[in-house]
Amino acid sequence: MKLSSEPEKFEVIFLPHGRRDFFELGTRLLDASRALAIDLASDCGGKGTCGKCKVRIDEGLESLGKIKPSEEKHLTKDMIEGGYRLACLAKIRAPLKVYVPEISRVGKQRLQTEGLEVPVTANPFVRKYFVKMPVPTLHDVRSDEDRLLDTLKKQYKLDPNTLVMEFDIANDFPKIAREANWEVTVTVWKDIGRYKIITIEPGDTSGRCFGFACDIGSTKLAGFLMDLNTGKVAAVGSRMNPQTPMGEDVLSRITSVMMGGKEAQDKIHNLVVGGINEIIEECCEKANVNINEIYELCFVGNTAMQMLFLRLWPQYTAFSPYPPVLRRGVNVPAPKLDLKSHPNANAYYVPVIGGFVGADQIAVIQATRMLEREEITMDVDIGTNTEIALGNRDLVTSDSCASGPAFEGMEIKFGIRAATGAIEAVSIDPSSLELIHRTIEDQPPVGICGSALIDIPAELLKSGLIDLKGKFVSKMAEETNRLRKGAEGWEYVIAWTDESATEHDIVITQGDIRELQKAKAAMHTGAELMLRMRGMTEKDIDKMWLAGAFGNYINPENARTIGMYPELPTEKYVFVGNAAGTGARMSLISQEERAYVEKISTTVVYYELATDPDFQSEYARANYFPYQDLNKYPLTRDLLLRLGRIDEKGKFIYPE
């Protein structure tokens, strides 16, 4: 007998958003997703007819009972076995963990694949050669292989002694050659010390030679289908990294693998490869390319991603002193990784520097050419893990800090990815306290994405709505009804219910501000300690390259106002967008670039932040907006002084 009249409630967690709440017994999963502002699609209004709201139940599947006939109509057998259900037909009867796949998400995600364009001449490892072989006669009885090698030598001056034919094509080659009247295209991949003939195609296909470059981010995947003949991008695509249900940060993913053993290792590998294969297929469709026309693939990503993608046991790298398994670049036959491409394609993973400084950081250093410069530059690659590099051609040092996914909208109450309807910019008039926001594609707001999550604390600070410690100034509730006390303490309304596409006000909570504070403090600490270790200050920096998924959407002054990075005059900041993606493309299309990344990996010196005795005190100071010592932020100090937020001594002025 139940004594309490309170209805029973169960916790439901939506991934990859990381949002959760308790819901009453019998609540429809679709309604729960709406209450949490999850971007789950539904065209039929939840009648079970459109089949758009497909979700994967990762935990608690048994509680949903048997699959319903209308679900069977919309779900394939594989999907049903994989735990897929329709959210509108599923009722909550137990705690659930729900994964919202890419196909079920509302709105087009902004790709955020744009990056620095570095002029690189295409000189790929894969080349296609169209040959016209002489027909065999009784006077010319060379083997088919010799006939081909001799022709390659004659037509293209390729040395037969360095050429090897991939064994598994020898069987089909004679037939193909004869059917094509001895006119074939030979694809040659340059291995270390030799050339490999990886495929022979009938006729002249030399104009069609493609490769695929991919930046494997902990949160996002960005892929580029490249024309290897021209070095140009043929198509781009992006996805959320499907590994997030196995852990939001890389360390929890490694833990999942450690605890789950081989099976978990295979699963996490399959998840990311599944996401990459989806992008490959999408790009191929867009550019009208056959998957078999992809002859090489190139990947960058942090060291954890390298291990999980290549199926290297990651346990020991997660323990101090965090040694990586493989530092050098890795060449693997693509089928070994289950990648969709030509069966004889090679997959290359760019080298890493250390356990926490990976190929993504190498790619940024490569794309910005900081190792070649006289001037001192700092690279900051903003992400769940923020990597920082500092120096010039004499010495480049690099470190990494765990900044967390807050600026990617994770663990933020109304945080979402940068997709249609996401609030991407916010400004507040400091005197009238009037708020203006802009959404992606000007659609009614559904949530807040990363770039706005930088604007919000900056604008709140400038308007005196939060103090230098990041606390809401409760007294200001008398001035604006946007500031109010909610269920979880003070919160500020960014968009009201009636203007939003959701059924509630979109707010930023005190807890959200704390998450953003911790994230930006980690980034700042990484930069500050690196400068100090090198005996420099921010004044020594000639240029700061800001890379990361934000692309060019963030407001650099607002990011500076909250103290995400050291304060420099605005013109010294340069946004390079997804520089890791740029690096992946460069290493795909150029042999010189691939040699260059190997060089970076041995030249750049890794600096372990955790051993820095100042880490804790510096992190504490960096938790302030913008920083505890305003003398390090003179521009921001002057701005706040002008706005009347602080006095001459730098003390925050609270309203009377």
Next chain:
Amino acid sequence: MSEKEEILKKFVEASAGSDEEKVEEALNEAKELGDAQLIAQLKLIRGVDIGDEEMCAEAAKEAVEAGMAPYKAIIDGLAKGMEIVGGKYECKEYFLPEVLMSADAMYSGLNYLLPLIPKDEKGTKGKIIMGVVEGDVHDIGKNIVKAMLTATGYELVDLGRDVPTDDFIESAKKEGAQVIAMSTLMTPTLMSMKTVEDKLKTTGMKDKVRTIIGGGSVTDEWRAKIGSDAYGKDAMEAVDKVKMLIDQIMVAVKKMKETEEEEK
């Protein structure tokens, strides 16, 4: 209530409620009263509350000069201040940076006062072995808990970070500690906590010492899974639970001794 007690009460309440005016008032009243010990005590509390290292160091000296016992200066001054900070952290008034700075301020006072305490007055309440487990070097969380525990008067043996599992056990044996407190921020290193727990069981130490775990990646489910005795979700809760564990083990040890004697 004496005038001195009234001023102290007013000051503590005002500090806890962040009522700057009242804090100022109470300080002035103490000055008017001219009680040097009281002034030093208020400054110790204030210094910790606002995270002012210099103020704490200065006040510690003044307290001793005014004839206050060093142990009393720690408990009634620095620890009181830390208690206020803990309360403000709990009600979200304070955040990480304030707590870290308060901890630094407290240590600046402690560094002066601790060497002045006679040996026989030390370590009467209980002893705790603490550290960040093997494989992890992130120690901010542990340091906050350490500061809070120091303020309660327990004796602490801090093994630092990336502590080999055997060291926790050896040191607990050697020091005769009641509690082992382990922390980790990272998830893979959760396994190191399990290793310590398993070893405590196989070496027969489990009855003699209690364990508490905490840190960014630690949950109560993990505690239950590895059989640790307590989980502290934050520094404040950790302190309460450590107190509870020490009381438990003291009672248990006493009982064990009594039965042993009875058997004799």
